[in-house]
Amino acid sequence: MKFRAPRPPARIAAVAAACTALALSGCSSSDSGSDAKTAQGFPETLTLAAIPAENSTDLKASYQPLIKLLEKETGSKVEFVQASDYAGVVEGIIADNVDLAFFGPFAYVVAGVNGAKITPVGAVIQEQGAKPGYQSYGLARADEANVNGLKDFAGKKVCFVDPSSTSGFLYPTAGLIEAGVIKSGSEGDLSAAMSPIFAGGHDSSALAIANGDCDAGFAFDTMVDKTMIAKGDLKPGQLKTVWKSEMIAGSVFAANDSLGSEAIGKLKTLFADKVNVPNLEAEGFCEGEACRITDERAWGFVPVQDSDYSGVRHVCDITGSEKCKG
Numbered sequence: 311m312k313f314r315a316p317r318p319p320a321r322i323a324a325v326a327a328a329c330t331a332l333a334l335s336g337c338s339s340s341d342s343g344s345d346a347k348t349a350q351g352f353p354e355t356l357t358l359a360a361i362p363a364e365n366s367t368d369l370k371a372s373y374q375p376l377i378k379l380l381e382k383e384t385g386s387k388v389e390f391v392q393a394s395d396y397a398g399v400v401e402g403i404i405a406d407n408v409d410l411a412f413f414g415p416f417a418y419v420v421a422g423v424n425g426a427k428i429t430p431v432g433a434v435i436q437e438q439g440a441k442p443g444y445q446s447y448g449l450a451r452a453d454e455a456n457v458n459g460l461k462d463f464a465g466k467k468v469c470f471v472d473p474s475s476t477s478g479f480l481y482p483t484a485g486l487i488e489a490g491v492i493k494s495g496s497e498g499d500l501s502a503a504m505s506p507i508f509a510g511g512h513d514s515s516a517l518a519i520a521n522g523d524c525d526a527g528f529a530f531d532t533m534v535d536k537t538m539i540a541k542g543d544l545k546p547g548q549l550k551t552v553w554k555s556e557m558i559a560g561s562v563f564a565a566n567d568s569l570g571s572e573a574i575g576k577l578k579t580l581f582a583d584k585v586n587v588p589n590l591e592a593e594g595f596c597e598g599e600a601c602r603i604t605d606e607r608a609w610g611f612v613p614v615q616d617s618d619y620s621g622v623r624h625v626c627d628i629t630g631s632e633k634c635k636g
Contacts, residue, residue, distance in 0.1 A: 320457065329418070336460065337349040351573050352410065356386035357636050359399045360412040361607065370606060375595040376585060376603045380410075383580055384573075400426045406568045410577070412604055414475035415559045416633075419622045428541030432581030432611030432620070434604070436532070438588075442560030442612055443550070446477035447534055448553030449519050450526045457526045460489040461551050467505045469515040469527025474633060476622065477530040478512055482540040484625045513538055518547055558582030559618045560607055578613060586610030 312589035346354050358377065364370040369392050372379075377388045393399045393406065396417045403426040404410035411428075411534040413421060421428060433442035455576040457466065463486065471478020483495040492499040500506045509515035516538060519527045534551075563581060565574045583589075587601040587609050595601070602608060626634030 338623065350383070350385045350576065352384040352386045352569070352576075354386060355389055355405060356380060356384060356409050357389045357391060357402070358410045358412075359391040359393050359402060359408045360604070361393055361399065362398055363592040368548055372605050372607070374381070375590040375601055377583060378595040379580075379590060379593060382578075385583070397424075400424050403428060403566050406566065409566050409569055410563060411566075412453050412561065412563050414476055414561050415619055416474070416519050417566060417620050419619050419626065420634065422616075427567040429567055430562045430564050430614045430616060430618075431574065431577045432543070432585065433560040433562045433614035434606055434608040435610055435612055436607075437609050438586070440609070442555075442614060442618075443557040444477065445531045445557060445559065446481040446485075446527055446528055446555035447531055447551045448482065448526065449534065449549045449554055451518065451519060451522070452547055453551045453552075453596060454525065454537055458490060458552055460485055462552070464491050464503050466525035467507060467617060469509045469518045469524035471512055471515050471628050472508055475512075475568075477555065477558055478515065480622075480629060480631060480633075481558060481626055482528040483631070484628045485553060485555060487628055495631045513543065516549065518541060520544060526552070550556065556621060558612070560623060561604075562614055565609065582613050 311427045342348065350362060353616050358373065359379070360369060370390050373390055377390060380386065380388045391402070392400070396413070399411050399413075400406060400421045403411065404419070408430075411421075418428075418430070423540050425529065435442050435584045448460055448463070450462075458461060470482060471481050480495075483492070483500070486500075486503075492503045505525055507527075508526070509518050509524075512533040515527045516522070518524045531554075534544065534549060539546055561635065563577075567574070569577075585603070590596050590601040590603070591598070599607075623634075
């Protein structure tokens with residue numbers, strides 16, 4: 311692990327550029343070259359970065375309980391950055407301008423490929439005692455007799471989510487390759503085997519299948535099993551699941567290695583023991599459902615290792631996706 315060191319003028323310029331890329335209102339206190347630490351061993355300003363979900367209207371509000379807890383436990387002032395894309399977050403980490411960031415599993419792997427020195431400190435769980443992670447579903451309408459597995463997707467109109475989606479494109483592509491439907495993960499191979507449609511969201515993909523705009527398609531498990539049914543967008547049993555991916559590692563908070571091993575160890579303990587709905591509510595930072603943090607509405611977090619994301623790296627190898635490369 312590397313520790314923060316005084317930054318020469320060129321380094322400060324690089325940090326300033328990263329600040330601009332991230333649209334920061336102000337850089338952290340360490341950007342001036344100061345190595346001042348809190349009594350708990352953290353920078354005086356701790357910068358937390360995240361990317362909004364497609365329909366997120368107030369991302370910072372979903373992080374507010376965590377921000378309050380971090381400020382109490384670290385002694386730092388937490389500066390929240392809503393970045394426009396993961397590239398900006400990665401550049402901010404490399405420039406030591408971002409201390410902590412929230413990544414999807416694919417984005418976490420790609421961040422490392424692109425040179426970000428980060429350590430995972432906690433993976434999302436939706437309920438107490440749950441295991442981190444989720445699955446991609448291959449779906450069709452329940453009354454579609456001609457689609458019962460991935461091989462049946464050949465020649466059909468198939469809904470994907472987005473080329474950058476872990477469970478809406480990367481894992482489905484690997485599944486189609488292993489099923490012999492396509493030879494590689496390129497869009498050309500997809501178009502030769504079927505009519506791919508990028509719906510833009512997991513809910514949009516599922517709705518397009520339900521409405522008959524796609525013969526089959528993909529979305530992640532809880533979107534189909536819980537979220538859309540709870541909202542009334544899908545009826546129970548309206549879609550059938552004809553394929554399930556292996557378990558995909560969950561979204562993760564990752565710390566910049568420049569914080570140092572001691573501070574990162576404290577963050578791991580904090581996320582495992584205190585970043586959860588009951589504790590955040592007990593601390594008086596929030597009430598009820600407002601204590602579910604991030605736009606994934608997490609109940610809490612569990613310890614995670616970099617090796618837990620080896621499955622994502624394996625799928626990158628299978629698909630040969632350009633998005634997996636630096």
